[in-house]
Amino acid sequence: MTPDDERLLRRALELAAAARAAGHAPFASLLAGPDGEVLIEAHNTVAADNDISAHPELKLARWAASELDPATAAGTTMYTSCQPCGMCQGGIERSGLGRVVFALSTEQLTALKPPAPPLALRLDGPALPDEAGVPVAGYYL
Ligand SMILES: [Zn+2]
Numbered sequence: 385m386t387p388d389d390e391r392l393l394r395r396a397l398e399l400a401a402a403a404r405a406a407g408h409a410p411f412a413s414l415l416a417g418p419d420g421e422v423l424i425e426a427h428n429t430v431a432a433d434n435d436i437s438a439h440p441e442l443k444l445a446r447w448a449a450s451e452l453d454p455a456t457a458a459g460t461t462m463y464t465s466c467q468p469c470g471m472c473q474g475g476i477e478r479s480g481l482g483r484v485v486f487a488l489s490t491e492q493l494t495a496l497k498p499p500a501p502p503l504a505l506r507l508d509g510p511a512l513p514d515e516a517g518v519p520v521a522g523y524y525l
Contacts, residue, residue, distance in 0.1 A: 385485070388420040389461075389463070389485055391420075392414065392416050392420060392422070392461075392463040392485075393463045393485055393486075393487050395414060395422070395425075395463065396412050396413055396414050396463045396464055396465050396487065397412075397465055397487055398412075399412030399413075399414065399425055399426075399427055399440075399465070400412040400427065400465035402427070403427035403428060407432075408427055408428050408429055408431065408432060409428040409430060409431065410428075410465070411427065411428040411439065411440055411464075411465050411466055412425065412426065412427040412428070412440050412464070412465050413425070413426055413427075413440035413441050413443075413444050413462055413463065413464035413465065414426070414444070414462070414463050414464075415444045415447070415448060415460050415461070415462050415463075415481070416460060416461050416462075416463060417456075417459065417460055418459040418460070423460065424444060424447055426440035426443040426444050426447075427440050428440055437471065439468075439469065439471065439472050440464065441462065441464050441468040441469075441472035441473075441475070441476060441484075442471060442472045442475045442476075444462060445462075445472065445475035445476045445478070445479035445481065446475065446479070448460065448479045448480070448481055449478065449479040449480070454480050457479060457480040457481055457482070458480055458481070458482045459482055460481050460482055460483075461481075461482060461483040461484070461485060462476065462481055462483070462484045462485070463485050463486075464484065464485070464486045464487070465486070465487050465488060466486060466487065466488045466489075466490070466493050467486045467488065467489045467490045467493070468484060468486065469490070
């Protein structure tokens with residue numbers, strides 16, 4: 385952690401506090417360029433947008449993927465109030481961002497929340513791999 389990392393991470397925490405004060409969930413993120421310049425900021429708008437994907441980390445990853453070339457994206461750092469969830473981490477990886485710095489781990493966040501039952505996704509498959517491979521075969525050549 386550099387002094388710039390701490391400054392930018394504290395900015396993300398300010399945004400999270402402002403989000404909560406404005407009635408949103410208390411999570412926020414920003415994306416900074418290689419010299420520490422802030423490119424874009426976002427906060428959680430899941431409730432306001434009625435959109436389960438409106439996490440700030442995913443918003444920034446989507447912005448980077450559409451607005452930055454791959455080399456520029458790789459030179460950015462995301463500063464975020466909490467460790468990205470699995471959904472956001474997947475988006476961040478696909479967007480090609482270079483680094484993520486978070487202030488609160490998932491474990492630490494969980495300790496601040498009321499107990500909740502674990503997610504119970506049933507994932508069955510591969511069920512029809514030969515048929516499913518037909519439209520994909522040759523696509524990546
Ligand atoms: Zn997320």
